[in-house]
Every structure is written in C-alpha cells, then in structure tokens.
Amino acid sequence: MSQSLALRDPWSMVPSLGNLDAYISAVNRLPLLSADEEQEFASRLREHGDLQAASRLVMSHLRLVVSISRQYLGYGLPQGDLIQEGNVGLMKAVKRFDPSQGVRLVSYAMHWIKAEIHEYILKNWRMVKVATTKAQRKLFFNLRSLKHGMKEDAPDDQSHRNSMSVAELDRVAQQLQVRREDVLEMETRLAGGDVALEAQTDDDGESFAPIAYLSDESSEPTRVLESRSRDMLATEGLKTALAALDERSRRIVEERWLKVNDDASGGMTLHELAAEYGVSAERIRQIEVAAMKKMRKALAQA
Template sequence: MGKSLQVIEHLSPGSNVNAYVQTVGSIPILTADEERELAERLFYQNDLEAARQLVLSHLRFVVHIAKSYSGYGLPLADLIQEGNVGLMKAVKRFDPSVGVRLVSFAVHWIKAEMHEFILRNWRIVKVATTKAQRKLFFNLRSQKKGLGWMTNDEVSAVAEDLGVDSAVVRQMEGRMASSDTAFDGAPDTDDDVVAWSPSMYLEDVDADPAMQLEESNWEERSQQSLLAAMGDLDERSRDILMQRWLNEEKATLHDLAAKYEVSAERIRQLEKNAMKKIRGAMTLEA
C-alpha cells in the first residue's frame, strides 16, 4: 500500500478542492471483472499496483460521501482526506471471494473515518462518546426537519425509530444546539463584554496556589496543636477520645464503661472534660 499512499498524498485536496474533484472524476470506473481481477491480485499476491488502481478508481465515491457531510461546517478537503484513509483501510481488508463490489464494502470504512473526524472537530467538548451516542448524533442530524427545537411528537418519533428514550433524544438535541465559548474574553473586546467571559465567573478557588499553601499550613498547625493537646491529657482521657473520635471503628459509651468499670455517664463526663481541654489548648495555640 506504500505506493498507493504516495499517490493519495499527491492527489490529496489542498487549497484547490475543485481541481482535485475534477482530477479524481476523470479516473475511469472499473468494471466488475476488472475490479475482481485487481482485488484477487492484491488479496492473493499482495500486488501493490493492484491496490493503487483500486484506490484511485474509488476516490470519486469518497468525494460524493464527503459532500453529504457538508452541513457540519468542516472543510470538505479534510473530510475527503479522512475518507481516503477509510478507503485505503477497506481496500487492504477487501476479500474478493465474498462476492460484493468494493464500493459496498468500503462505504462503511469511509463513513467511519469521517464520523470520527466530525466528532473530534465539530465541538471542543465532545457531544458523543459512546457508540450509542454517536449513532444518535448522526441519525438525529439527518432526521431533524428544521433548525428550531423539535416538538414532542417529533422527539417521540425519532426515539421510536432509534429505539431510545425520548429524554436521551432531548439531551443529544441540547448538546448539538450548544456552541463553543472562549474561556477568556477576546483582547480587543471592551471591559463590559470581558466581564461576562467564563474566566471571570468560573474561577476555581481551590486551585489558587496561595490558598492551597495557606490551607496546607493551617492543617499542619492544627494537627500539631491537636497532638500537643492530646499529650497533656491523662492516659484514660486520651484513650477515650481516641476510641470515640479518632479510630475507624468508634467505641460506644457502654464499651468504654465496661473497659474502665465505670458508668456510661462517667465516660460521657470524662469525654466532655477532655474535649473542653483540647479546645482550650488549641485556641491558645491559634
């Protein structure tokens, strides 16, 4: 396929798409017998010249398919190039013994490459990520009758045709209707417009290095103060706080009452006094 790749690069649409379309349109279409002979030479003998002829003779079909996706606002030249990649993949995998024409087999590979390109470039934020969402995206584009929002009846009809819930259709319609917005305001716009750019109201305070450093220092000081305050408690009070507040499995008042052979109310009083001492010590540290 190396030689065919060179030919495609040579004929790939550049600034003059019309000239490219005319060039590939002048390449003769293969008859069924000619196509089968070339396909067998490629499949059984790995004949690269046969692959080149198969690719060249089907470039016009890539152009035809690419034009059907012109409504997505993407350059026709880019769609054609992506489709050419799909065509070459199809030619490489084509088995002449199956008994179908190459164009019938290749159309799926051509569309797959174009679909992937459209989904990557139509929006900065992907509107469809799963296979089901991709199918819905392209089917919804083709079934929408106008630019406005679909009626409930239209949504129900599309949902029934595609075998999905109406809410899923509405969700995809909303994604498709949205548009990309620059995070920062354009430098040549006035202050009133810039004030409404996302960068002015989507600030993530937690990502501020100064705030992160201050919070980290505060947590470290708090931990040190807590450890120091715990060290000033007697062993029983310290153990009660540890088991009631700091251990993963919290002990109950009755558990500690049984351990120290006192009443649950006494454990509650010891806990309360210890907490009071802890708060007082940490307040002084602050």
C-alpha cells in the same frame, strides 16, 4: 491490458486537496474498473501484496469518497478534510477487501469511508465530545438529519425555532426507537454551540448548507447498496451466524446484544449470566468473545 493499467503514473493525474475543485474534477475523470479488472487487482494485492494493484483499486473509488463526503458538509467542517479522512477509510477497505466473497468493492468500502468520516466529525465538531458510546454516536447523526427534515416541513412562522417541541421529541424518539429522555439529552448537547462555520468556498458563509439538507438521497447508489447490505445482515445473516453457535453461546449473545426489554434496557449482565451458569463473569465474557468471532466467520462465509 486495460486502460487503467496503461497509465504509468496515475497519481500524477490527481492534484492536491488544496485545490478542491481541481481535485474533484480530476477524480471524476479517472477510469472506473470493470468487475473483472477489480477481481484481478484485488487478487494480486491479496495474494502477492501488489501495491500497484492497490493503487488502481484506490484511485478508481476516489469519486466514491467525494460523493459520500457531500453528505456531511452540514457539520461546518472543510470538505477537503472530510475527503482526506474518507480516503483513509478507502485505503483500509482496499487492504481488507476479499475478492472471493463475490461482492464489489464499492459496497464494502463505503462502510469504512463513513466510519472514518464519522470519527473525524465527532473529534473535531466540538471541543467537548457530544457522543461517547456507540448508541450516542448513532443518535447524534440520525438526530441532526431528522431535525433538518422537520425544519423543512415546518410552517414559515415556526421554522426559526431552534429547540424541539414535546411532540417533535416524541416523534424522533419513536422513529429512532430510543427513549425521549435520550433524545432530549442529545438535543441539549447539540444546542451547546461551538459549531465551526468556516465556508467551503470563497463565496459566502452558507455555501455548504443547502446541498447537505435539501438533496434527495433516497436513490443515491451508495445509500441503496448500504441499505441492502444492512437488511441482509440483520435478517438472514444474523440467523445464519447464530445458528453456528451452541445453545449456551447463542443465549449469551442474545441476552447481551439482541434482547431489549420494554423499558429499553438490554438483556442480562455478565454477572447475572455467570450466576445462572455457575461460572465467573470473566468466563461468560470469554464465551461471548469466542461466539462473536465464530459469528463473524459464519457471516464472512455466508
């Protein structure tokens, strides 16, 4: 029997998030699961609904949530709240994790953890949402990161500037592959104020900032795993998924989701495709939904 199984009540080892330092210290002392233990617990949960196995999987990855939460301290929101939301994402990941896919839970869970934290930030960072579409949300997080990088690189006599120059707007637009107008619009929204400045400790009001802006995350384990997984899905995974479709379904998916014209607009609309194939727009939408389901199934089996 493993060490983690020998713990009668492992949750008793973890204090509440009210004492953040004690919580972080406690979760960092929790034992990690080996690959075999993880497979065993995940199989017991998936096949028998074993809640004790689910508990072991969640607890062994609480430190992952703490690590990811540090990447978002610069938004001025309490780290305890970020961790709490990340833990919700972790539990969702554990519930949906399929051990037969041959991947470790850590690489699967970090997407769910970040998704929950992103939702929390977007709902609470401003009274008025600054990002409403998927593309705007991606621009929201990437733009903040790039802006802080440019501040660090700027000369001392220019580091106080809050607004971006035309050259900086063009540089960001090129890096994020969006229009300069989109960057300018998001920059205007971000400059609107109403940022929560609550300190994360009792020391001073700026205690949260440096760790978010100065840490080198290029070799951080979750970032490396996420990058590898994203690269695989964007190349071989996408090719495999598209190959599972018939010609019409594949073209509809490509036109609706994968095609970008020179003016940064997307491919054909539902009505344009409907006119071409001689069916209703609703029928094109149904074909698109069915194709997406088939692609997800192909990706899961890849």
